[in-house]
Amino acid sequence: xxxxxxxxxxxxxxxxxxxxxxxxxxxxxxxxAFIKIWTRAGTFDPxxxxxxxxxxSVTRHLALNFMRDNAHIVQVSEQSENAVLAEAALDVATExxxxxxxxxxxxxxxxxxxxxxxxxxxxxxxxxxxxxxxxIAQKVGAPLGTVKAWIKRSLVALRECMG
Amino acid sequence: xxxxxxxxxxDELDALASEYVLGTLPAEQRLEVQNRLATDADLxxxxxxxxxxxxxxxxxxxxHTPGPRLWSRIERSLNSHEHRAPAxxxxxxxxxxxxxxxxWRGLAGAGLVATLLLGSMLLTRTAPxxxxxxxxxxxxxxxxxxxxxxxxxxxxxxxxxPLGATQVPTDKALQFWTKADGWQGPxxxxxxxxxxxxxxxxxxxxPLQPNQLFELTLENPAGSPTGKPTGPIQFIGRAxxxx
Numbered sequence: 001x002x003x004x005x006x007x008x009x010x011x012x013x014x015x016x017x018x019x020x021x022x023x024x025x026x027x028x029x030x031x032x033a034f035i036k037i038w039t040r041a042g043t044f045d046p047x048x049x050x051x052x053x054x055x056x057s058v059t060r061h062l063a064l065n066f067m068r069d070n071a072h073i074v075q076v077s078e079q080s081e082n083a084v085l086a087e088a089a090l091d092v093a094t095e096x097x098x099x100x101x102x103x104x105x106x107x108x109x110x111x112x113x114x115x116x117x118x119x120x121x122x123x124x125x126x127x128x129x130x131x132x133x134x135x136i137a138q139k140v141g142a143p144l145g146t147v148k149a150w151i152k153r154s155l156v157a158l159r160e161c162m163g
Numbered sequence: 164x165x166x167x168x169x170x171x172x173x174d175e176l177d178a179l180a181s182e183y184v185l186g187t188l189p190a191e192q193r194l195e196v197q198n199r200l201a202t203d204a205d206l207x208x209x210x211x212x213x214x215x216x217x218x219x220x221x222x223x224x225x226x227h228t229p230g231p232r233l234w235s236r237i238e239r240s241l242n243s244h245e246h247r248a249p250a251x252x253x254x255x256x257x258x259x260x261x262x263x264x265x266x267w268r269g270l271a272g273a274g275l276v277a278t279l280l281l282g283s284m285l286l287t288r289t290a291p292x293x294x295x296x297x298x299x300x301x302x303x304x305x306x307x308x309x310x311x312x313x314x315x316x317x318x319x320x321x322x323x324x325p326l327g328a329t330q331v332p333t334d335k336a337l338q339f340w341t342k343a344d345g346w347q348g349p350x351x352x353x354x355x356x357x358x359x360x361x362x363x364x365x366x367x368x369x370p371l372q373p374n375q376l377f378e379l380t381l382e383n384p385a386g387s388p389t390g391k392p393t394g395p396i397q398f399i400g401r402a403x404x405x406x
Binding site: 054 | 177178181182184185186187188189190193197207211214215216217218219220221222223224225226227228229230233234236237238240241262263264265
């Protein structure tokens with residue numbers, strides 16, 4: 001277990017911290033993830049994917065559950081909505097990529113390349129930042145319905161591209 | 164809104180799986196998916212495929228070395244559990260229910276609740292005319308947290324007592340079901356308001372049996388359209404005779 005921790009804890013903590021946006025909370029998530037991995041190790045089925053992938057999934061979903069279950073609290077603490085909107089307007093105006101996704105290996109990056117930048121950003125804000133539809137809409141400065149449709153279609157496109 | 168396996172087309176199932184893995188499902192739908200994953204193999208396959216497709220994106224979160232205390236904290240937590248599962252079981256050796264922490268946690272919690280309830284009943288009961296015959300602790304299937312208690316103190320009616328606030332999406336309702344061994348299927352005992360005690364006449368039903376199943380599922384506001392549970396199980400438990 002310590003080997004696993006030594007190898008992956010920094011990455012796992014990075015993934016959790018990005019989503020829960022707090023060092024202390026992220027450490028709680030990684031703690032809980034390791035306990036869950038330990039107690040559920042027997043339920044892991046290699047046919048369902050890699051052990052490493054499973055560990056990242058457990059961590060991400062614990063972090064996402066925390067954010068969704070506490071959505072009302074998070075919204076209250078996010079007072080700088082106007083600032084976000086202003087920043088978002090800028091993003092859209094420049095159609096800039098918010099993520100350094102290029103020069104990464106992995107098939108998903110090649111397929112992301114084929115999406116329009118605004119849609120790509122939606123997918124990455126959702127997966128990497130753990131943003132909800134509403135948060136993404138604020139961040140990219142697009143209507144909520146548009147963002148939902150973009151994400152839906154982008155996922156279909158990714159599936160077709162990746163198989 | 165309500166999705167259940169028979170009505171999901173393959174595309175809908177895949178869309179649900181993809182948004183679950185991406186993280187954009189709202190809390191109640193996430194919970195629904197997580198409950199379904201235990202029993203719905205198609206959904207599980209779709210989710211696993213999406214986990215695999217998107218895993219490489221975790222590289223975009225910059226690594227963050229944890230403080231020195233995190234490992235000792237994890238170690239302490241691990242040591243306070245059973246030591247039966249060496250890390251090598253990640254490779255696929257199977258575990259028994261004996262090692263399931265949530266199960267024992269849940270059973271301990273349920274036991275505590277039952278003890279408190281029985282204790283308080285002993286204290287408050289002056290003349291035991293109708294001794295309680297059955298008790299059911301309903302727990303959440305995911306984390307085994309006790310949520311409701313059912314008390315059957317006479318053959319005419321049972322009482323459903325909440326142990327805390329239960330969150331139900333505004334467009335959903337909790338429906339109460341029971342099924343004894345040998346019954347064709349679950350029988351509805353009606354809709355339940357979260358956080359409210361409820362007395363339900365059961366004189367139309369056969370007498371309660373040991374091990375009789377009770378559950379609360381999430382359904383449309385008017386109740387399940389089919390007369391059988393269709394939504395995810397929120398709480399579940401079996402009757403024990405307490406005498």
